[in-house]
Amino acid sequence: MINTNICKEALERIKSSHYVLILTHVNPDADTLSCGLALSNLLSEIKIKHKVFNKMKNLPANLNYLERFEKITDNLPDFYDLVIYVDCGDKKRPSVNIKDGITVINIDHHASNDNFGDFNITDDTKSSTAEVVYEFFEENNLNITPAVATCLYTGIYSDSLGFSTPRVDENTFKMAHHLIVCGANPSLIADKLLRRESLAKFRLLPMVLNSLELHHEGKVGTIYVLPKWLEETGANLIDIEDAVDMILSISVVDIAILLRVTKDKTRASLRSKNNIDVSKIALKLNGGGHKMAAGCILETTNVDEAKKQILNLIKSEG
Numbered sequence: 001m002i003n004t005n006i007c008k009e010a011l012e013r014i015k016s017s018h019y020v021l022i023l024t025h026v027n028p029d030a031d032t033l034s035c036g037l038a039l040s041n042l043l044s045e046i047k048i049k050h051k052v053f054n055k056m057k058n059l060p061a062n063l064n065y066l067e068r069f070e071k072i073t074d075n076l077p078d079f080y081d082l083v084i085y086v087d088c089g090d091k092k093r094p095s096v097n098i099k100d101g102i103t104v105i106n107i108d109h110h111a112s113n114d115n116f117g118d119f120n121i122t123d124d125t126k127s128s129t130a131e132v133v134y135e136f137f138e139e140n141n142l143n144i145t146p147a148v149a150t151c152l153y154t155g156i157y158s159d160s161l162g163f164s165t166p167r168v169d170e171n172t173f174k175m176a177h178h179l180i181v182c183g184a185n186p187s188l189i190a191d192k193l194l195r196r197e198s199l200a201k202f203r204l205l206p207m208v209l210n211s212l213e214l215h216h217e218g219k220v221g222t223i224y225v226l227p228k229w230l231e232e233t234g235a236n237l238i239d240i241e242d243a244v245d246m247i248l249s250i251s252v253v254d255i256a257i258l259l260r261v262t263k264d265k266t267r268a269s270l271r272s273k274n275n276i277d278v279s280k281i282a283l284k285l286n287g288g289g290h291k292m293a294a295g296c297i298l299e300t301t302n303v304d305e306a307k308k309q310i311l312n313l314i315k316s317e318g
């Protein structure tokens, strides 16, 4: 649960800092980046020097409408005296080494968060970290500008899969309501997030969907993508990320698996519904993740071999 005093103390600490480093997680999603940018917009307003860091060179371009998006950097500044982690279930998620002895603010909603910060603003009842950041603003009576409102609405909308995940409740809608009052535009945000796909994606998608096979009485659906398909269509791997969710949306399917073959290995993304824990399967293959969304790497470039390894494991797990 979010503690008012900790929110106030954390803000005081931010205000007394000379340079704040805001860390977002690898393979960034809209939640981590929108939280980082909401804080960045606040810090620039109150004139605190800072940087939003993300390890990746290629950030999801569909988030480029968020104010200060272009300022996100993969360069660590030489000097910083406060670090804020956003949407990071553990300290390793940003995949970067920070200097020892620096104060850490940890803002997150993962149930697995072990409160690694000096200030922990965490709440695992929230469907997104954006809701936790919203509470941080509210507890401190901070002004929510249209830029901040757009960031936070984006994080909530995206991480709750359009207000459809189990942790969405009346408070989620209350916050969304207030963010719209503050200047977030729901239809514009949905257009920016959902309706700007590349043509290449739609050249690739039929190939990938055509690879669909159902196993174990239809409960497990597999699809794959081969490197030559990416070459032929000019699509990126990121273009195919939601194909696995399409397979999971098939009524009989409880586990959907996307196998992405690369030059030297195969990456597997696993999704589940009906309370099935795919993180256990990923863990057995040295991967990890959440109960309903996990991943691992298979040391083969033969897609049938990769499929066999993972299906045998699912069978043995029951």
Ligand SMILES: [Mn+2]
Residues within 6 Å of the ligand: 031, 032, 087, 109, 127, 128, 129, 159
């Ligand atoms: Mn999140």
